[in-house]
Amino acid sequence: MELEFTVNGREYVQDVPPDTRLIDFLREDLNLTSVKEGCGVGECGSCTVLVDGKSILSCLTYMPEIDGKEVLTLEGITDGDELHPLQQAFIDTGGVQCGFCTPGFIMVALELLNENPDPTRDEIRKWIEGNICRCTGYRKIVDAIELAARWMREGQEAVEA
Amino acid sequence: MERRRDDSNDEVSVKGPVGEGSRRVDARDKVTGDAQFAADIFPSGALTAVVVRSTVTRGRVVDDNFEELREMEGVEAVLTAEDVPGENVVPVIEDDQPALAESTVRYDGEPIALIAVRGRRQADQIGDLIEVEYEEEEPVLDPQKSLQENSPEVAQPEFSEGGNLFTRLEIDKGDVDRAIEDSPVVVEGEYETGYQEHAYMEPQGVVALPAPHGGIEIRGTMQCPYYVRNAVSRVLGLSLNRIKVVQVATGGAFGGKEDVPSQLSAYAALLSHATNEPVKLIYDRREDIKVTSKRHPSTVRYVTAADRDGNLTGVKVGIYLDSGAYQTLSPAVLWRSLVHATGPYNVPNVKVVARSVATNKVPNGAFRGFGSPQVIFPYESQLELLAEEVGIDQVELRKKNILRPGDVTATNQRLEKSVGAAQTLERAEELSGWTETKREYSEWNSRHENVKKGIGVSSVMYGVGMGASAPILDKAGAYVKLESDGSLTFAVGNTEMGQGAETVLSQIAAEALGVRLEDVNMTEVDTSRVPDSGPTVASRATTMSGNAIVNAVNNLKPRIERVAKEILGCESVSIEDGQIVCEDGDESVDLDEVAGEMWLNNVDMAAEGWAEKGVKDWDPETARGDAYFVFSYATHITKVEVDTVTGKVNLTQHVAVHDSGRIINPTTAAGQVEGGAAQGIGFALSEDLAMEGGKFLDPDFTNYLVPTSMDIPDDMIVDFVEAEYPEGPYGAKGLGEVPLMASHGAVINAISDAIRARIYSYPATPEKVLKAYLDGE
Ligand code: FES
Ligand code: FES
Numbered sequence: 048m049e050l051e052f053t054v055n056g057r058e059y060v061q062d063v064p065p066d067t068r069l070i071d072f073l074r075e076d077l078n079l080t081s082v083k084e085g086c087g088v089g090e091c092g093s094c095t096v097l098v099d100g101k102s103i104l105s106c107l108t109y110m111p112e113i114d115g116k117e118v119l120t121l122e123g124i125t126d127g128d129e130l131h132p133l134q135q136a137f138i139d140t141g142g143v144q145c146g147f148c149t150p151g152f153i154m155v156a157l158e159l160l161n162e163n164p165d166p167t168r169d170e171i172r173k174w175i176e177g178n179i180c181r182c183t184g185y186r187k188i189v190d191a192i193e194l195a196a197r198w199m200r201e202g203q204e205a206v207e208a
Numbered sequence: 209m210e211r212r213r214d215d216s217n218d219e220v221s222v223k224g225p226v227g228e229g230s231r232r233v234d235a236r237d238k239v240t241g242d243a244q245f246a247a248d249i250f251p252s253g254a255l256t257a258v259v260v261r262s263t264v265t266r267g268r269v270v271d272d273n274f275e276e277l278r279e280m281e282g283v284e285a286v287l288t289a290e291d292v293p294g295e296n297v298v299p300v301i302e303d304d305q306p307a308l309a310e311s312t313v314r315y316d317g318e319p320i321a322l323i324a325v326r327g328r329r330q331a332d333q334i335g336d337l338i339e340v341e342y343e344e345e346e347p348v349l350d351p352q353k354s355l356q357e358n359s360p361e362v363a364q365p366e367f368s369e370g371g372n373l374f375t376r377l378e379i380d381k382g383d384v385d386r387a388i389e390d391s392p393v394v395v396e397g398e399y400e401t402g403y404q405e406h407a408y409m410e411p412q413g414v415v416a417l418p419a420p421h422g423g424i425e426i427r428g429t430m431q432c433p434y435y436v437r438n439a440v441s442r443v444l445g446l447s448l449n450r451i452k453v454v455q456v457a458t459g460g461a462f463g464g465k466e467d468v469p470s471q472l473s474a475y476a477a478l479l480s481h482a483t484n485e486p487v488k489l490i491y492d493r494r495e496d497i498k499v500t501s502k503r504h505p506s507t508v509r510y511v512t513a514a515d516r517d518g519n520l521t522g523v524k525v526g527i528y529l530d531s532g533a534y535q536t537l538s539p540a541v542l543w544r545s546l547v548h549a550t551g552p553y554n555v556p557n558v559k560v561v562a563r564s565v566a567t568n569k570v571p572n573g574a575f576r577g578f579g580s581p582q583v584i585f586p587y588e589s590q591l592e593l594l595a596e597e598v599g600i601d602q603v604e605l606r607k608k609n610i611l612r613p614g615d616v617t618a619t620n621q622r623l624e625k626s627v628g629a630a631q632t633l634e635r636a637e638e639l640s641g642w643t644e645t646k647r648e649y650s651e652w653n654s655r656h657e658n659v660k661k662g663i664g665v666s667s668v669m670y671g672v673g674m675g676a677s678a679p680i681l682d683k684a685g686a687y688v689k690l691e692s693d694g695s696l697t698f699a700v701g702n703t704e705m706g707q708g709a710e711t712v713l714s715q716i717a718a719e720a721l722g723v724r725l726e727d728v729n730m731t732e733v734d735t736s737r738v739p740d741s742g743p744t745v746a747s748r749a750t751t752m753s754g755n756a757i758v759n760a761v762n763n764l765k766p767r768i769e770r771v772a773k774e775i776l777g778c779e780s781v782s783i784e785d786g787q788i789v790c791e792d793g794d795e796s797v798d799l800d801e802v803a804g805e806m807w808l809n810n811v812d813m814a815a816e817g818w819a820e821k822g823v824k825d826w827d828p829e830t831a832r833g834d835a836y837f838v839f840s841y842a843t844h845i846t847k848v849e850v851d852t853v854t855g856k857v858n859l860t861q862h863v864a865v866h867d868s869g870r871i872i873n874p875t876t877a878a879g880q881v882e883g884g885a886a887q888g889i890g891f892a893l894s895e896d897l898a899m900e901g902g903k904f905l906d907p908d909f910t911n912y913l914v915p916t917s918m919d920i921p922d923d924m925i926v927d928f929v930e931a932e933y934p935e936g937p938y939g940a941k942g943l944g945e946v947p948l949m950a951s952h953g954a955v956i957n958a959i960s961d962a963i964r965a966r967i968y969s970y971p972a973t974p975e976k977v978l979k980a981y982l983d984g985e
Binding site: 150188 | 232234235236238239240244245247407408457459462492708876879882883885908909910917918922
């Protein structure tokens with residue numbers, strides 16, 4: 048079935064079998080392997096991507112659902128060599144250990160910061176509750192999101208000033 | 209974070225990156241999505257591997273449709289035990305586990321055949337077409353019943369100590385029965401723990417590729433590439449030098465990728481060898497939870513005796529570990545239970561009898577802590593019962609008994625160096641505000657019914673490395689190579705699986721040579737290019753590979769210094785921050801210039817290093833002597849609120865203080881502590897796999913509850929007392945496993961403190977907590 052959509056800013060018009068999961072299309076057809084399959088059934092959040100700015104689980108999403116929409120994966124948030132503040136903050140705080148959950152966390156955090164640029168630690172903890180990390184105990188992930196939020200607010204102020 | 213030193217030991221001086229919270233060297237690849245995990249490898253034309261598994265718990269295969277499957281379009285190979293060209297075995301400690309079951313199946317999910325399918329969609333559909341008929345038999349599920357004489361046979365006689373008893377180990381020190389009889393205070397309890405699943409976020413997976421000269425290449429997620437190489441060599445009947453094993457980015461392991469990757473790699477290798485094509489085998493999450501090893505369920509009995517002041521006089525312990533159908537790592541896991549059974553405490557009279565038992569269930573194996581959490585829960589619970597009987601504060605009781613330098617362990621090992629147990633206890637007491645909190649909580653609890661507050665403590669010790677159970681594995685090699693531009697490449701066989709080894713070892717290499725962290729690079733762990741550094745288990749990578757790297761750099765350094773002296777024309781030089789400086793003046797030259805000169809003058813720029821850590825005087829017959837070359841220690845204190853209407857437990861603060869010797873990287877170390885503590889919290893509170901008739905009911909994350917961000921307290925205080933270990937690299941010893949070991953006991957003790965009743969089995973679900981509370985009232 049012919050679908051039209053964009054992924055990381057690039058437009059696609061493509062014939063895709065309608066029972067194709069978004070995660071498989073992204074990983075296998077577009078080689079966007081930051082999208083991780085931790086469970087395949089909507090329980091872990093590692094496959095999170097943004098569709099029109101909202102986080103969705105790509106393991107539960109079928110291609111027809113993205114017709115006419117914009118998909119954003121972790122690969123799409125870097126600006127050339129320049130890391131996104133969230134990426135840099137995960138590095139600086141030690142929010143990354145094995146890194147398998149990291150793409151999913153960064154994507155849900157991005158959605159959060161788009162909606163709420165100044166979340167409290169408790170708001171962050173609640174927001175990421177659907178994503179599992181087995182390595183970090185979450186605290187350094189919360190630190191990372193908090194730090195990125197601060198950088199992004201400061202950056203915004205700098206732009207406005 | 210504040211850092212403290214134990215000044216009883218000599219300090220080893222550091223000038224470079226050791227001791228700094230440097231950013232992880234692998235972090236950038238992981239935040240951009242560039243890190244390539246096993247499932248991210250797509251060799252062109254790769255076949256998809258499907259493992260055909262037993263659907264009965266115990267029985268015999270009597271018929272199958274494999275002949276028909278072989279004829280199907282898209283099916284490139286169907287292999288059974290008969291088609292294994294080498295030995296039909298997955299070697300771990302014993303050779304009792306077949307790669308593919310021959311006809312007897314011993315657990316639900318046991319592999320009986322392998323299929324290579326062209327196309328992933330076709331592979332998804334093949335499951336419905338497989339037909340296997342079994343003659344079912346009544347399974348043996350209960351370890352205690354399994355040991356009865358009339359029990360059907362699960363363990364193969366050549367691999368058991370009699371019947372279904374895999375292994376029996378014993379410590380017998382002093383006269384424990386006498387001590388118990390003579391002691392005024394005696395407490396007893398029986399404790400149970402269930403399955404704990406690793407739940408590494410990346411499921412198991414490997415890719416096998418045909419390699420030159422009839423060899424094979426494996427790329428996969430794993431802890432121990434040299435184990436994998438051995439397993440593949442055995443099943444294919446190929447010499448070790450034809451097999452190349454490359455560890456790729458590994459998404460968590462926690463012991464779950466110690467021996468299991470040998471199995472997956474053997475399967476992918478068999479199919480690739482048979483078809484001469486690349487083969488990819490990735491477990492989906494349900495399959496992974498269902499058929500891979502877990503923490504051994506346990507039943508443990510303790511009798512603990514003390515004098516009226518609370519000084520321990522004797523501890524008597526009976527341990528049963530449920531091994532499942534094959535030995536895998538059980539003998540080593542059991543040994544760790546045995547040796548750790550009295551914890552970090554002085555006990556003059558000890559008797560421990562530990563048994564691992566065969567049942568018709570999935571074989572259990574390594575999980576962070578390796579047999580010790582199953583005894584820590586009981587021994588720390590017993591201390592609480594004792595404190596209550598004696599009428600003494602829980603921390604005070606521990607202070608009286610905790611091991612200090614000069615004390616001896618249950619195996620009569622005298623502890624001399626790097627014994628920070630007492631400091632962890634004192635520091636945790638201080639950081640948690642123990643005494644004030646106790647007062648405040650008892651005040652609160654006397655006035656409130658719906659929410660009860662509690663505080664709990666747990667102290668642990670952990671033998672670093674393999675110790676006397678496998679001293680042949682406590683060795684490590686390292687290669688270093690100075691490149692002509694002054695950068696340093698190093699290679700070891702220990703792996704990065706998320707714990708931070710790559711960063712910590714890079715810091716050690718940089719420190720040893722006197723260069724900046726960014727000037728060193730650790731090569732990918734590829735068995736054809738890196739030395740065997742032993743397995744990446746037992747919290748041993750920092751100490752073992754660290755020492756080997758330091759040794760290698762020390763072998764290389766004189767050559768650098770010789771050339772530098774020639775350039776500078778001075779007698780003695782030192783290397784610091786990438787510069788070689790004359791010690792008697794301020795002449796200096798950059799390392800890159802010296803390296804260039806070395807290259808031009810045909811100086812050998814590579815060196816090897818070696819490290820070995822034996823234990824002395826171990827007598828396996830009596831279990832006396834040095835069990836480990838050194839121990840790490842920790843104390844955790846947890847504060848909880850228990851809702852007495854729902855039984856729900858809420859952690860409000862967790863304090864974790866560790867002695868792992870010198871901390872090479874405080875940031876990654878704190879990360880290990882926080883993450884490990886979280887796994888222990890899950891073990892104590894929520895992680896449980898329901899089983900019926902030997903089959904897991906719901907092997908998924910909806911039913912197996914891994915802690916989420918809301919379950920782990922944001923208020924977590926991590927601190928290190930650094931009782932330096934002079935024989936470790938820059939004074940370091942092991943850390944990885946200890947945080948999990950220490951946290952769960954503190955949680956369960958805090959719950960008991962809140963509800964004034966004990967819970968004798970993990971996990972302490974709300975239902976159990978509520979019941980204990982109501983029964984206790
Ligand atoms: S892979 Fe999609 S939620 Fe786990
Ligand atoms: S960093 Fe390993 S699962 Fe989160």
